[in-house]
Amino acid sequence: MSELKIKVNQLTRVEGHGNIHLEATDGKLDRVLWEVTESPRFFEWMLKGRNYDDVSTISSRICGICSISHTTASLQATESAFGVKLTEQAWLLRKLLYNAEMLESHVLHVLFLIAPDFLGADSVIPLVATHGDIIVMAVRLKKLAYNLADILAGRKTHPITPIVGGWSKLPDIDELKAIRERLEKAMEDMDTMVAVVKSVAPMIPDFQRPTEYIALKDSKEYSFITGKIASSDGGTFPLEDYKQITNEFCVPHSSAKFAKHKRDSYMVGALSRFNLNSEQLLPKAKKAAKELGIKAPIHNPFFISVAQTVETVHAMEDAINIIDKLLARGLHEEEVKVKPRAGRGVGIVEAPRGILIHDYTYDESGNIVSANCIIPTGQNHLSIQKDFDALAPTILDKPEDEIRHTLEMLVRAYDPCISCSVH
Amino acid sequence: MRPKVAFFDFTSCEGCQLDALNLEVGELLGLLGAVDIVNFREIKTDRSDDYDIAFIEGSITKESEIPRIQAIRNQAKVLVALGACACTGGINCMKNAYPMEDLLKGVYGECAEYYNTIPARPISAVVPVDAYIRGCPPTTAEFVKVVKSLLLSKRPDIPNYPVCTECRMAGNVCVFQRGGTCIGPVTRGGCEALCVSAGRFCWGCRGLVDDPNTNSEKDILARYGLTIDQILERFKIYNSYSEVSKCQS
Secondary structure (H helix, E strand, O other): OOEEEEEEOOOOOOEOOEEEEEEEEOOEEEEEEEEEOOOOOOHHHHOOOOEHHHHHHHHHOOOOOOHHHHHHHHHHHHHHHHOOOOOHHHHHHHHHHHHHHHHHHHHHHHHHHHHHHHOOOOEOOOHHHHOHHHHHHHHHHHHHHHHHHHHHHOOOOOOOOEEOOEEOOOOOHHHHHHHHHHHHHHHHHHHHHHHHHHHHHHHOOOOOOOOEEEEEEOOOOOOOOOOEEEEOOOOEEOHHHOHHHHOOEEEOOEEEEEOOOOOOOEEOOHHHHHHHHHHHOOHHHHHHHHHOOOOOOOOOHHHHHHHHHHHHHHHHHHHHHHHHHHHHHOOOOOOOOOOOOOEEEEEEEEEOOEEEEEEEEEOOOOEEEEEEEEOHHHHHHHHHHHHHHHHHHHHOOOOHHHHHHHHHHHHHHOOOEHHHHHO | OOOEEEEEEOEOOOHHHHHHOOOOHHHHHHHHHHOEEEEEOOOEOOOOOOOOEEEEEOEEOOOOHHHHHHHHHHHOOEEEEEOHHHHOOHHHHHHHHOOHHHHHHHHHHHHHHHOOOOOOEOHHHOOOOOEEEOOOOOOHHHHHHHHHHHHOOOOOOOOOOEHHHHHHHOOOOOOOOOOOOOOHHHEEOOOOOHHHHOOOOOOOOOOEOOOOOHHHHHHHHHHOOOOHHHHHHHHHHHHOOOHHHHHHO
16 A cells, blocks of 8 residues: 655745645545645734724735735725715826736746746746846836835835825826836836746646636726626626625635635636636737737636736736826826715725725724625635645656645645735 | 845735845845845745744744744844834734634634634744844835844844934924824834825834833824824734833823
8 A cells, every 4th residue: 555645834935824735545535635824813803993094004914915905905995885986097096006016916926936836946046047137027027016106105015105085195297207118118028028938838737627717897998906796607796795706614724714606616816817808908918818828718727827927918008008198187186085984885806816805894983893804815725725626636646746846836826825815 | 154044924914025025136136145045935945944044024823833933033043023013013913902712703703613813922022032123014225224234243223213203304294283193203213204205194013112202292192182092093003012001101
C-alpha cells in the first residue's frame, strides 16, 4: 500500500493564511482540502455605532491590496442609504482612481506573484538577475499605479480623499497631465506584458471545470463600479438582492465563510468579468485578448491571470480616456452635501478579485446600526475547493513535488485575498 | 556579511508589507543589494529560520499567535513593529469593546465553536520591540529611513512632537477652525499631516506622542464646544488598546 500525504502550511505568494492538505492511498484520492486559517478581525462589529464620516476609513482597512475597492463599496453603500447622487466629475474621478487599483493589483499578481511559478523561481527576487528588464518594468508599472492613486487620493493604500458624496480634495491639473504622459508611455509596457504572458501561456495547466460565473454587468461599459449582478447561467439581480446569490455558510476548516448559488460553486473575478463582459472591453484590451488567444467563455481557472492581463490594458486605456475627459471639462470645486437618514444601503463593486459587497443599515443620525461585508475571495473559496476535487485525482500519477506545486498554483491563480475574506 | 531580513504577518490587512516595498526601482535594487531577504511569505516561497532583523506586521489576536511571536523574538537580534496594528494594536483593538463570545456568535452564529479569538493587542504587549515604524500604513520614506538606521546600528530619528507641528508647516487651516474634530494635537507626527493636507482630519494612526498634553487638547475641546466623547470615539479607532485610558485620566 502506498500512501501519499501532502501538507502545505501557510501557502506563500498569496495575501493571508491558508493551508493545503492532500491524502491518497494507492493512487486513489482520499481527500484534498483547502483550509483557511486566517484570524478574524470582526469588522462588522467594529463598524457598529460609527458615524458615516469614519466608516469608509475603517472598512478600507479590511484589505491592504484592494483598499480602494473597499473604500468605494463602502462609500456607495452609504450614498445609497442616504440617497446621495454623485456629480459627473466625482464619478469620473472615482472611476479613474479605481483603474489605479486594478492596474496595481493585477500587475502585482501577474508579474510578482505568479511569474515565479512559470519562470522557475521561488520569488521575484532572483528574477531581478535573470529577467531584469521584466522586473524593472513591473516595478515601474506598479509605481505608476501608486502615483496615479497618490495624486487622486493622497495615497494608494487606504485612500484619504474619497468621501461620501465626492472628494475632500481635487487633484492638481498639472499632475494629471504629467501622469497622462506616463500612462501613454506605459502602453508600450503593455505590449511587453502581453508578450511575456503569451510566452508562458503554453505552460498553463490544461484543466477545465465549467462553473457559474458572476460579475457586475452594465449596458454602457465594461463594469467595475456600476451595474447589476449578472450570472453566466442567466439573469440579473438588483444589488440589494445579493443574498440570493451569496447564501453564506460556515465550514469548520475555514474562518472565512463560504458562498454558494445554484451550482456546487460559483466564481467571481477577472475571468468571470471576461466571460460575461468581454464584448465591452476597450479596443486595445480587445486586441490584447486576441493576441493572447483567449475568447469567452473560458473554463480554466489557471487563465484568471491571462484575463487580468487583458484587464490591465483596459484599465490603462480607460484611465487615459478619463483623464482626457477631465482635462477637456476642467476641474471644479464642488460642495459635498450629505444629509444622513435612517435606512439601508448596499454598495457593490468589482474588486480586482471579484464582486465585493458592503451592506449598511444607518440610524437617523448617520451612525451604523448593522453592517455586512462579503468579500470576493470568500465567494471563491468553494470554487477553489471544487477545482481541487476535480483536479487532484487527475494528477496523482505525477511526482509529489509536481502535485504540490500544481495545487499551490491553482490557489495562487485565484489571486486570493485571504485576510480580506475573513475580515 | 549582509544582514538576513525576515517579514512576518500576524492579524492585519497586509498592506504595510506591500507598501514598504513600494520603492523606486533604484531604491529597491539598493535594498536588495544591502540585505538578504530570507523570509517573506507574501512574495516568496523559500523560507529560513535563520535571520537577524524581523519586521512584524499585525496584532496578536489568537492564542496560537503568542508562541509564534515569542519564537520569532528568540531568533531575531532586532525586532521591528511595522505599521499601526503591530505598534499600537491599531483598529483591531476596537473589537475589545465586546466580549469575545459575543463577537464569535455575532459573526459565525451556530458555528462559533469552530473558531477562537482573544482581545487584540500590539506586539509590545507580548514581546519586547526594538523599533517602531508607525502609521496605517507607514510611509515608504519612513520605512527606508528606519531600515537605513538599523543597517548603520543607529537609533532611527522618529518625531516625538504632535501632528500639529507638521500641519502648520504644511500651511493647513486647522481642522477645529473648519468645524471638525481632529486628534492631531496629541498624535505623534512624522506623516507630514498627510490626512489633514488631503482635506480630512487626523485619526491618530501613529499613536500618541510620549507625553501627550491632554490638558491642551481639553482646552481646544472647550474652545470649540466639543465633548471628550466626540474625541474619544476617534481615539478609539487606532488607540483603544491602552492609550485611551491615559487620556481619560
